[in-house]
Amino acid sequence: MKFEVFVTLKKEVLDPQGKAVENALGDIGLNTIKNIRQGKYFTLEVNETDENKASDLVKSSCEKLLANQTIENFKFNKI
Amino acid sequence: MKFEVFVTLKKEVLDPQGKAVENALGDIGLNTIKNIRQGKYFTLEVNETDENKASDLVKSSCEKLLANQTIENFKFNKI
Numbered sequence: 001m002k003f004e005v006f007v008t009l010k011k012e013v014l015d016p017q018g019k020a021v022e023n024a025l026g027d028i029g030l031n032t033i034k035n036i037r038q039g040k041y042f043t044l045e046v047n048e049t050d051e052n053k054a055s056d057l058v059k060s061s062c063e064k065l066l067a068n069q070t071i072e073n074f075k076f077n078k079i
Numbered sequence: 080m081k082f083e084v085f086v087t088l089k090k091e092v093l094d095p096q097g098k099a100v101e102n103a104l105g106d107i108g109l110n111t112i113k114n115i116r117q118g119k120y121f122t123l124e125v126n127e128t129d130e131n132k133a134s135d136l137v138k139s140s141c142e143k144l145l146a147n148q149t150i151e152n153f154k155f156n157k158i
Contacts, residue, residue, distance in 0.1 A: 006120055021121070021144065030140050032126040041085055041120035042100070047111040061109050065100065 001046045001054045005076040007067045008039035042066060043079070051078065080125045080133045084155040086146045087118035121145060122158070130157065 009015050018036040025033050044061075046054040058076050067074040088094050097115040104112050123140075125133040137155050146153040 008120065008122070018121070022123075024144055025140055028143055030136060030143070032136060033140055034124050034126060036121055036123040039120040039122070041087065041118040042097070042115055043087070043118070044101075044115040045113050047113060057109060057111060061104055061112055064107055064109070065103055 001048060001051065002079050003044055003046065003054070003058050003076050004079045005042040005044065005058065005062060005066060005074060006039060007042070007062070007072050007074045009037060010071055010073055013071045039072075040066070054078075080127060080130065081158050082123055082125065082133070082137050082155050083158050084121040084123065084137065084141060084145060084153060085118060086121070086141070086151050086153045088116060089150055089152055092150045118151075119145070133157075 015037050018038045021038060022034060022036045025031070025036070044058070046057050048054040048057060055078075062074040062076065063069065094116050097117045100117060101113060101115045104110070104115070123137070125136050127133040127136060141153040141155065142148065
């Protein structure tokens with residue numbers, strides 16, 4: 001069963017990486033693009049046929065490893 | 080107008096970062112999760128009211144900066 005996971009910085013957390021991308025886009029003339037925030041995107045496969053159990057495993061992996069919940073949010077979908 | 084952009088490694092490209100995450104998940108007992116691939120996820124705002132023009136700008140930013148098309152694919156959606 002395949003899932004996609006999004007890990008994004010909470011909105012009150014500064015994103016210097018996104019800001020750097022925004023500045024770089026400005027430098028190449030794409031200065032109408034603003035408020036860039038960069039996050040992580042994972043695709044993964046769970047070796048589990050029960051969708052609820054698989055979801056629980058993905059949630060657990062987000063909470064324990066993929067996201068730092070102090071500064072990041074996560075969400076995931078079956079794909 | 081707000082967009083989300085996904086930048087992922089092409090499937091024939093090795094992903095050592097994803098592999099490291101997979102090993103780390105195994106170490107904490109989540110060994111039913113496999114084939115992890117890590118990509119980038121951006122959210123951004125385009126200061127443009129015409130959706131086609133905004134899409135063109137996002138496409139251009141992907142081609143010129145956000146994605147390395149030798150090894151990466153990109154896709155984007157209006158959100």
